Amino acid sequence: MILIVDDKQENLYSLKALLRLNLYEVDTAASGEEALKRILKNEYELIILDVQMPGMDGYEVAETITGYSRSKDIPIIFLSAVNIDKRFITKGYTSGGVDYVTKPFDPDILLLKVKTFTRLYRQTKELNDIRETLEQKVEERTRELVQANRELEISNGELQQYAFIASHDLQEPLRKIITFSRLVMERFIENIPDAYQYMNKVIMSAERMRNLINDLLSYSRLSDTPRFNSCNLNLVLQETMADLEVVVKEKEAVLHISELPMIEAIPDQMRQLFQNLISNALKFSRKDTAPMIKIWAELTDEPSFEGTTAPTGLYCRIYIADNGIGFDEMYLEKIFQMFQRLHGKGEYDGTGIGLTIVKKIIQQHNGLITAGSREGEGATFIMLLPVKQSVIVQTEPLG
Numbered sequence: 001m002i003l004i005v006d007d008k009q010e011n012l013y014s015l016k017a018l019l020r021l022n023l024y025e026v027d028t029a030a031s032g033e034e035a036l037k038r039i040l041k042n043e044y045e046l047i048i049l050d051v052q053m054p055g056m057d058g059y060e061v062a063e064t065i066t067g068y069s070r071s072k073d074i075p076i077i078f079l080s081a082v083n084i085d086k087r088f089i090t091k092g093y094t095s096g097g098v099d100y101v102t103k104p105f106d107p108d109i110l111l112l113k114v115k116t117f118t119r120l121y122r123q124t125k126e127l128n129d130i131r132e133t134l135e136q137k138v139e140e141r142t143r144e145l146v147q148a149n150r151e152l153e154i155s156n157g158e159l160q161q162y163a164f165i166a167s168h169d170l171q172e173p174l175r176k177i178i179t180f181s182r183l184v185m186e187r188f189i190e191n192i193p194d195a196y197q198y199m200n201k202v203i204m205s206a207e208r209m210r211n212l213i214n215d216l217l218s219y220s221r222l223s224d225t226p227r228f229n230s231c232n233l234n235l236v237l238q239e240t241m242a243d244l245e246v247v248v249k250e251k252e253a254v255l256h257i258s259e260l261p262m263i264e265a266i267p268d269q270m271r272q273l274f275q276n277l278i279s280n281a282l283k284f285s286r287k288d289t290a291p292m293i294k295i296w297a298e299l300t301d302e303p304s305f306e307g308t309t310a311p312t313g314l315y316c317r318i319y320i321a322d323n324g325i326g327f328d329e330m331y332l333e334k335i336f337q338m339f340q341r342l343h344g345k346g347e348y349d350g351t352g353i354g355l356t357i358v359k360k361i362i363q364q365h366n367g368l369i370t371a372g373s374r375e376g377e378g379a380t381f382i383m384l385l386p387v388k389q390s391v392i393v394q395t396e397p398l399g
Helices: 009-021 032-041 058-067 086-094 107-187 193-221 233-243 245-251 267-283 354-364
Strands: 002-005 026-029 046-050 076-080 099-102 229-232 254-257 262-265 292-300 315-322 368-373 379-386
Touching: 002 009, 002 032, 009 026, 009 107, 026 032, 032 046, 032 058, 046 058, 046 107, 058 076, 058 086, 076 086, 076 107, 086 099, 099 107, 107 193, 229 233, 229 267, 233 245, 233 254, 233 262, 233 267, 245 267, 262 267, 262 379, 267 292, 267 315, 267 354, 267 379, 354 368, 354 379
Parallel strands: 002 026, 002 046, 046 076, 076 099, 254 292
Antiparallel strands: 229 262, 292 315, 315 379, 368 379
16 A cells, blocks of 8 residues: 655645556655654555645655654655755655656656555565575474473483493493302302303393493483593503503504694594594404504694695694405495494404494594495504584594
């Protein structure tokens, strides 16, 4: 609907007739005050406003209209036969008008202006409605996500508590099974080969179950909210190697470890990451070949596994390479999935969770992990981590 504001009835009548003849819905007001009252009650697509009126003139009315949030976007065309000087036209635009038409005017030109401004108003209104709808949906979705996140935190807390209790309750009978089975082996069946062998299988199965429970518990703890600190990876790696000292000596492994950088990380999780990867390198070694493990790192400004190095880069690439049995890269995604194994339990011990834990740790540190390998030629695991946790890798993990 179009609102015509003019204090002269003959002007209202002629404009109203012209617009209605062209199928526009029209409303009229004989003063500025009346126009403002109508604007508060009705919705208009365009206002045609006379400049010189008793009481409030057209400029004052326009300034008031554009000051209302409800009506600020309604286009205003000034129409005047008296105030046609440049300064009055300029004042019309600064008061909030979109056009200033002087009398006498060409009816066809005025109709074109009316058609253009009403169309623009409708389009603007549609866009604003869409924007408001989108903003509302975003707010609703944000509230839903916040609520879901709270519920997830509660659920994670309950799950961790359950995992701790369950692991404790499961560990106790397993300890007894292992302890008493060993007593039976040593005291009663040491000289009975078949019974000794069967009992040994019982103990090995119980120990595998204990390792599985420990790994599942470790994985569940990774859901905690991360607390990053400045982390000296060299110290973390030294502690890890101290824990693996016995296995390293038994395997006669050779390690080449280069200086690693300081990064923001969770030290306990990084220790577990190194332990899992190095343990795998020791476990999946070739027969009659001493394991050789090389660990090094480099800084880069590119969140990529192959970017150029930079002395003060934002990201750190850590490499752990070995000369073990390797694997076919067609199974690259599979090796990071829980309980996925490329070899039977009879060939190599393990729970099938170690690399899943490694990937979870990398993700919790906002990083990426991948690996390169060929069967019989060893494997190289590459981890990309932000040096500062304010920098987050945006690429999807390749593993």
